[in-house]
Amino acid sequence: MKNLKFKTIPKKLKLIAVGFLALAVVFSVYVYYGNTALQVTRYDIHSEKIPPGFDGFRIVQISDFHNSGNKRLVNSLVDQVESQKPDLILLTGDMIDYGYPDVNITVELIRKISHFAPVYFVTGNHEARTGEYYALSKAMRKIGVTELNNSYVIIRRNDDEIVIAGISDPMNVTDKTISDETIASERLAGMDYDEELFTVLLSHRPELISAYSANNIDLAFTGHAHGGLIRLPFIGGLYAPHQGLFPDYTAGLYQRGNTSMIVSRGVGNSGHTFRINDNPELVVTVLHAG
DSSP: OOOOOOOOOOHHHHHHHHHHHHHHHHHHHHHHHHHHOOEEEEEEEEETTSOGGGTTOEEEEEOOOTTOOOHHHHHHHHHHHHHTOOSEEEEESOSSBTTBOOHHHHHHHHHHHTTTSOEEEEOOHHHHHOTTHHHHHHHHHHHTOEEOTTEEEEEEETTEEEEEEEOOOGGGOOOTTSOHHHHHHHHHHTOOOOTTSOEEEEOSOGGGHHHHHHTTOSEEEEOOSGGGSBEETTTEESEETTTEESOSOSSEEEEETTEEEEEOOOSSOOTTOOOBSOOOEEEEEEEEEO
């Protein structure tokens, strides 16, 4: 039997293979960090409509939690909410996930943060798609969360007042011939609050900013875009649901007429999506009178 000879792998190819493996490990660590390391973003909103009693009023926004089961991320979120000493906590939809609708994870988060400030909530498209929303709603009411699905409340501080309004996600409308913008506008127009008061809106969808502006909303809090999932330098987010490629509204503060809109990058991920250069975000907004 003839001796078999095996070709040895050239040293150059070995180095290339090791290099690719090292890059894969570095990229995996980078992606994991970028999907679990919470960032806090602060906005300062100045308006002549903000009354003196609400000067310095601190609002914390959590959006798109998607039943995140990452303990590191959840613990950081709770700690950061507490450290911000909020006067109000806003949940702007997709707290649960259609593909993983375990309401217990979200309820436990809300129970913890509800000790820090009053909590207000509106639905996102994932709550609209799952039958588990009713269990979530019942549990939140027991905790003391105020749901603002197409309703509003007036809150008072030092004898001054502002409006906190909310609209549910348009996906819960079965008539698909009506545009999402029309649905949002009709819901806002149907509220009879005093527009002379500074009005804060909770809504899941940032792409409906024209409806918020047309209905004289002063400050809207939204999410849904997940920061564009992949954020490119000088370009921003690559893709957002209901906006498509290179979306206009993915993260940050936007202005349309007299309406300011804050878009949260959100906290969790939906399904098999992941973030690149797009860390989870806790939004902190401070109101300033005058």
